[in-house]
Amino acid sequence: MADRRAGAAHSGETLLFLTDEQLRQGIEAMFFAYRGFTADPDRILSDMAYGRAHHRAVHFINRAPGTTVNNLLNILGVTKQSLNRVLRTLIEDGLVESRVGKVDKRERHLFLTPDGEALEQKLSDAQRARMRMAFREAGPEAVAGFRTVLEAMMDREMRYAYTRLKDSGL
Amino acid sequence: MADRRAGAAHSGETLLFLTDEQLRQGIEAMFFAYRGFTADPDRILSDMAYGRAHHRAVHFINRAPGTTVNNLLNILGVTKQSLNRVLRTLIEDGLVESRVGKVDKRERHLFLTPDGEALEQKLSDAQRARMRMAFREAGPEAVAGFRTVLEAMMDREMRYAYTRLKDSGL
DNA sequence: CTTGGAATGTCAACAACACTGACATAAGCT
DNA sequence: AGCTTATGTCAGTGTTGTTGACATTCCAAG
Numbered sequence A, B: 001m002a003d004r005r006a007g008a009a010h011s012g013e014t015l016l017f018l019t020d021e022q023l024r025q026g027i028e029a030m031f032f033a034y035r036g037f038t039a040d041p042d043r044i045l046s047d048m049a050y051g052r053a054h055h056r057a058v059h060f061i062n063r064a065p066g067t068t069v070n071n072l073l074n075i076l077g078v079t080k081q082s083l084n085r086v087l088r089t090l091i092e093d094g095l096v097e098s099r100v101g102k103v104d105k106r107e108r109h110l111f112l113t114p115d116g117e118a119l120e121q122k123l124s125d126a127q128r129a130r131m132r133m134a135f136r137e138a139g140p141e142a143v144a145g146f147r148t149v150l151e152a153m154m155d156r157e158m159r160y161a162y163t164r165l166k167d168s169g170l
Numbered sequence C: 001c002t003t004g005g006a007a008t009g010t011c012a013a014c015a016a017c018a019c020t021g022a023c024a025t026a027a028g029c030t
Numbered sequence D: 001a002g003c004t005t006a007t008g009t010c011a012g013t014g015t016t017g018t019t020g021a022c023a024t025t026c027c028a029a030g
Helices: A020-047 A052-063 A070-075 A080-093 A114-138 A140-153 A156-168 B018-049 B050-061 B069-076 B080-092 B114-138 B140-153 B156-168
Strands: A005-011 A013-019 A094-101 A107-112 B007-012 B014-019 B096-100 B106-110
Touching: A005 A094, A013 A020, A013 A070, A013 B114, A020 A052, A020 A114, A020 B018, A020 B050, A020 B114, A020 B140, A020 B156, A052 A080, A052 A107, A052 A114, A052 B106, A070 A080, A070 A107, A070 A156, A080 A094, A080 A140, A107 A114, A114 A140, A114 B014, A114 B018, A114 B140, A140 B114, A140 B140, A156 B018, B014 B018, B018 B050, B018 B114, B050 B069, B050 B080, B050 B096, B050 B106, B050 B114, B069 B080, B069 B106, B069 B156, B080 B096, B106 B114, B114 B140
Parallel strands: none
Antiparallel strands: A005 A013, A094 A107, B007 B014, B096 B106
């Protein structure tokens, strides 16, 4: 049973047997790694009144300044009530600015204030430091594979959002 | 700024520049991929009165039958109160059996009942199906890289738990 | 044998983050 | 004018996590 072949794939000269065991290792690796991935920002945020949701909002506003609430909603994949709670506190605390749209006045365009940028930097630095260590330790070929597999694991809409962000950022 | 070199690594003929931009792409890939990773089991669980925490408990009990509560606590990285709430409902619902230890009667050894195994199968099948698709699509070399990077991203204790599970399962 | 500590379980309170449903407002579109 | 879209808000609920306090059981060391 431990050696049941659940699938196989060809690639050049190598044969990969996708046994349940190998898939399970991938699943567990994903679980443990994600904990590490969020650990550093979580530590920083726990000192403030903020959580992971604030981090995500700040990250993507920094990534795409002037983004609308609706756009952010699609990227984050949460309800507007959930996002709004987070945005409200960030705006109240002067980390995010919400400007009424010029062409469409219903829309709110979101920007980080200097304070918001400072927080984003602090959080990103911590998360990037770990990512950098992992990338260095693993090497460039592993990094390429890492990204290939992650992309293949995304839902279609997520992959679209991801590549759109990726290409805009270049 | 977009091309600031935050680090570089050699590997054969390839040069990888760890720019902030590349690291950010890795971060976003991780974020979006994890959503896909948990999406299928979450859908199944939302119909029941269970959540992701139940999935994790059931997964690791299945992975290491007879594990103690304390051991599970270390793997999952939550408080005993949090785990206990989850375990209690699973035991009440007849999915998990808790047996008093023979050598140390303070310890409780956890096992899945047939019903518990059925749920585990259902959840694992969904999650493995996605992992299998991603692995197939990405190819064996990418899979190796994927795992290498994930391992490098774990905290030390998590890496230990991961390799222990990995080696025991072979 | 007594005492200390470890493993476990339980109760209560609370916070973060998600959800649904309902409703309000303003603005754009036909 | 009427429908739709974008946003915000209120109220309620659920899952998952936290702390703190306390009880029980049992091993092990003095």
